[in-house]
Structures are given as structure tokens and as C-alpha cells.
Amino acid sequence: MNKMSSSVLMVGLLAAVTGVQADDHxxxxxxxxxxxxxxxxxxxxxxxxxxxxxxxxxxxxxxxxxxxxxxxxxxxxxxxxxxxxxxxxxxxxxxxxxxxxxxxxxxGTGLGLVVPSYVDIDTIPEIGENADAYEYQGRPTILGIDSGSAIAGSTDDAIDVYELPFNQINSSGPAMMAALDDAYQREEPIVVTLWSPHWAFAEYDLKYLEDPKGVYGESDDIxxxxxxxxxxxxxxxxxxxxxxxxxxxxxxxxxxxxxxxxxxxxxxxxxxxxxxxxxxxxxxxxxxx
Missing domain, CATH: 3.40.190.10 (Periplasmic binding protein-like II)
Known part of the structure; x- marks a missing residue:
């Protein structure tokens, strides 16, 4: 076999191998x-x-x-x-x-309304009784994530079921966490929507508010x-x-x-x-x- 034929054969073999790799990719x-x-x-x-x-x-x-x-x-x-x-x-x-x-x-997930542990309330009805302490941009507010999320819908339901005088502000997860961090550093009251698993529970001392009417449902699996x-x-x-x-x-x-x-x-x-x-x-x- 001459050098030209060998080169052509080698190119053909390489092309075939490359083709197989592409198919497997x-x-x-x-x-x-x-x-x-x-x-x-x-x-x-x-x-x-x-x-x-x-x-x-x-x-x-x-x-x-x-x-x-x-x-x-x-x-x-x-x-x-x-x-x-x-x-x-x-x-x-x-x-x-x-x-x-x-x-x-x-x-074993968790889902609901969360406040810093230094806040002296433990249930969702109690935030309604202390609404003035949770003002954000001039009115009592729950800070949440994007409006299309399940937790945002459940929070709208919670506001209705518990007759809370609150507005839910929806934004991104990072924006909500930035607001939580700011309030936490100043030890001010704030209520946010959160879920477990989430790194926030390792970074901050937080607690879920008890949900006696079960608006947020039972624990899920992922x-x-x-x-x-x-x-x-x-x-x-x-x-x-x-x-x-x-x-x-x-x-x-x-x-x-x-x-x-x-x-x-x-x-x-x-x-x-x-x-x-x-x-x-x-x-x-x-x-x-």
C-alpha cells in the first residue's frame, strides 16, 4: 500500500471514529x-x-x-x-x-412563612395582630419570591384564609434574601416566604410560623x-x-x-x-x- 492510500485510509478511520463519538455524545x-x-x-x-x-x-x-x-x-x-x-x-x-x-x-421538605427567631411571635395569626411591626414600603408586607411559584400562591391563600392585613411583594429569591439579611443585621421584624431545604436556615436563626389551618399543606418529598x-x-x-x-x-x-x-x-x-x-x-x- 502506498503512502497516499495509507493516508486516505487513516483519514477514513478517524472520520468513522469521530462519527461514532458524535453519535454517542x-x-x-x-x-x-x-x-x-x-x-x-x-x-x-x-x-x-x-x-x-x-x-x-x-x-x-x-x-x-x-x-x-x-x-x-x-x-x-x-x-x-x-x-x-x-x-x-x-x-x-x-x-x-x-x-x-x-x-x-x-x-421531608418544609414550606411557609418564616421570621427571625428574635421576633416574639410563633403563629401566622399573630402577625395579623402585630401587622404594623412588619411594614415595608409603607404597608404591612410579606416578602416572597416570583409570583408564579407555588409558595407565592399558597401565601396569597394564607392572606385570605387568615384575613391578614398584608400585601405580598414578589421578587426573586436573591432579592428576598437580601431584604432578610438587611433586617436581620438590624434585628428588625420581617416575614418572608421560605422553604426547606434552604441555606438560610444554616446562616440565620429562623423559625417557621405555625400554620394552624394548614394552608401550606403537609411535608413533601422532592x-x-x-x-x-x-x-x-x-x-x-x-x-x-x-x-x-x-x-x-x-x-x-x-x-x-x-x-x-x-x-x-x-x-x-x-x-x-x-x-x-x-x-x-x-x-x-x-x-x-
């Missing part, structure tokens, strides 16, 4: 929303899957309604967070036949979810994510690392480097497929 869209734990775990999985398993991951930050319709329409492949059986049930219901809900990765038949398309990743579990220590540590660095990528990478044994346990489930 998995591109996924992970739908996210602006909850602290959602940002944390989405960036964690993006790093693990891209750096260690050759995936190409796009994180798509969307509203709750767009997230569920995107999964149903297969514009989004998966999302790391759905709270069931209560909080996110209304978002899932219109699309329940087009979305696959997978295993639980965090058990599952991951995907477009229909994702499990058949990617059984390895489905097995890995079904074996993924986090508790307050592991998830709280991940969120705290991100909060301290101020960068979800840098913080998630640091946490990954320090928790290899745990991550390897999750990944081992896929190797058993």
Missing part, C-alpha cells in the same frame, strides 16, 4: 428555576455529567409553568425538582400523561422528573438519578458552598471535589445497568 436540556437548592443540584449534575461522562448540558432557567409545558412538549429533557404530593401537584396535573416523575432524592420515555432513551442516567439521595447535611453543604463563593459553578465544583465518595456511590448505580 448526549445533549440534554435541564430545566431550572430560581430556588437555591434547584440551582445547586442542577449545576452539580451539569459538572459531573459533562466533565466525567461526555454529556453536553444546557441549563434552561424558566418559570414553573414553562418548565412543565417544556417537559410535556419535549423541549426540556429533565428537571431535578418536583415537590409531591402537595406543592407542585397543580403544576403537574395538566401534563401528568406527558411527564415521567421519578424517584425521591430528598425527603423527586426528579423528565419528558416521557426518557428512561428508555437514557437508562444509565435514569438509574444514576434514581439512586441519588441527599439529606440536610449534604444538600445544605452544597448550597452553603455556593452561597460562600457567590458562584454556582465554582461552589458546586468545590463541593464535588470534597464529596467524591458520595458521588461515586450514585454513579455506581449506572454501572450496574
Amino acid at each position: 448526549k445533549s440534554l436540556v435541564i430545566g431550572t428555576n430560581n430556588w437555591a437548592e434547584n440551582i445547586a443540584v442542577a449545576n452539580m449534575w451539569k459538572i459531573i455529567l459533562e466533565e466525567e461522562h461526555g454529556y453536553d448540558i444546557e441549563l434552561s432557567d424558566v418559570s414553573k409553568s414553562v418548565l412543565y409545558s417544556g417537559l410535556a412538549n419535549e423541549d426540556i429533557d429533565l428537571s431535578m425538582e418536583i415537590w409531591l404530593p402537595t406543592t407542585d401537584a397543580s403544576f403537574l396535573e395538566p401534563h401528568k400523561d406527558e411527564i415521567d416523575v421519578h424517584d425521591v432524592w430528598y425527603e 423527586h426528579w422528573m423528565s419528558r416521557k420515555d426518557f428512561g428508555d432513551d437514557d437508562p444509565w442516567l435514569t438509574s444514576v438519578l434514581n439512586d441519588w439521595h441527599m439529606d440536610d447535611d449534604s444538600l445544605g453543604g452544597l448550597m452553603a458552598e455556593i452561597e460562600q463563593t457567590g458562584d454556582p459553578v465554582e461552589g458546586a465544583q468545590t463541593w464535588i471535589d470534597e464529596n467524591r465518595d458520595l458521588i461515586d456511590e450514585w454513579l455506581a448505580a449506572g454501572d450496574e445497568e
Whole structure:
């Protein structure tokens, strides 16, 4: 075989190998929303899957309604967070036949109105009796996150059910936390909407206000979810994510690392480097497929 033929053959072989690699390359869209734990775990999985398993991951930050319709329409492949059986049930219901809900990765959430522990009240009715102490921009206010979130809707219900003379101001999670931090540093009363898991409970001394009428519902578990038949398309990743579990220590540590660095990528990478044994346990489930 002459040199020209050898060169042509080598180019052909390289092209074939490259073609196989391209076919094996998995591109996924992970739908996210602006909850602290959602940002944390989405960036964690993006790093693990891209750096260690050759995936190409796009994180798509969307509203709750767009997230569920995107999964149903297969514009989004998966999302790391759905709270069931209560909080996110209304978002899932219109699309329940087009979305696959997978295993639980965090058990025992919390959700409700939260105040600093130095505030001398313990129940939701009591904030109504002390409304003047919680003025923000001239009127009694509950500071919340985006208006399309489940917790925002529950808070509107709480204002009605408890007949609270309050207004809910909806903004982003970071903006709400900035207001909480400012009030906390000055030891002033403030009431915000919060949930567990959240890094705020490690950073500040906070308490949930008792909800005697059960407006915020019972404790939920957090599952991951995907477009229909994702499990058949990617059984390895489905097995890995079904074996993924986090508790307050592991998830709280991940969120705290991100909060301290101020960068979800840098913080998630640091946490990954320090928790290899745990991550390897999750990944081992896929190797058993």
C-alpha cells in the first residue's frame, strides 16, 4: 500500500471514529428555576455529567409553568425538582400523561412563612395582630419570591384564609434574601416566604410560623422528573438519578458552598471535589445497568 492510500485510509478511520463519538455524545436540556437548592443540584449534575461522562448540558432557567409545558412538549429533557404530593401537584396535573416523575432524592421538605427567631411571635395569626411591626414600603408586607411559584400562591391563600392585613411583594429569591439579611443585621421584624431545604436556615436563626389551618399543606418529598420515555432513551442516567439521595447535611453543604463563593459553578465544583465518595456511590448505580 502506498503512502497516499495509507493516508486516505487513516483519514477514513478517524472520520468513522469521530462519527461514532458524535453519535454517542448526549445533549440534554435541564430545566431550572430560581430556588437555591434547584440551582445547586442542577449545576452539580451539569459538572459531573459533562466533565466525567461526555454529556453536553444546557441549563434552561424558566418559570414553573414553562418548565412543565417544556417537559410535556419535549423541549426540556429533565428537571431535578418536583415537590409531591402537595406543592407542585397543580403544576403537574395538566401534563401528568406527558411527564415521567421519578424517584425521591430528598425527603421531608418544609414550606411557609418564616421570621427571625428574635421576633416574639410563633403563629401566622399573630402577625395579623402585630401587622404594623412588619411594614415595608409603607404597608404591612410579606416578602416572597416570583409570583408564579407555588409558595407565592399558597401565601396569597394564607392572606385570605387568615384575613391578614398584608400585601405580598414578589421578587426573586436573591432579592428576598437580601431584604432578610438587611433586617436581620438590624434585628428588625420581617416575614418572608421560605422553604426547606434552604441555606438560610444554616446562616440565620429562623423559625417557621405555625400554620394552624394548614394552608401550606403537609411535608413533601422532592423527586426528579423528565419528558416521557426518557428512561428508555437514557437508562444509565435514569438509574444514576434514581439512586441519588441527599439529606440536610449534604444538600445544605452544597448550597452553603455556593452561597460562600457567590458562584454556582465554582461552589458546586468545590463541593464535588470534597464529596467524591458520595458521588461515586450514585454513579455506581449506572454501572450496574
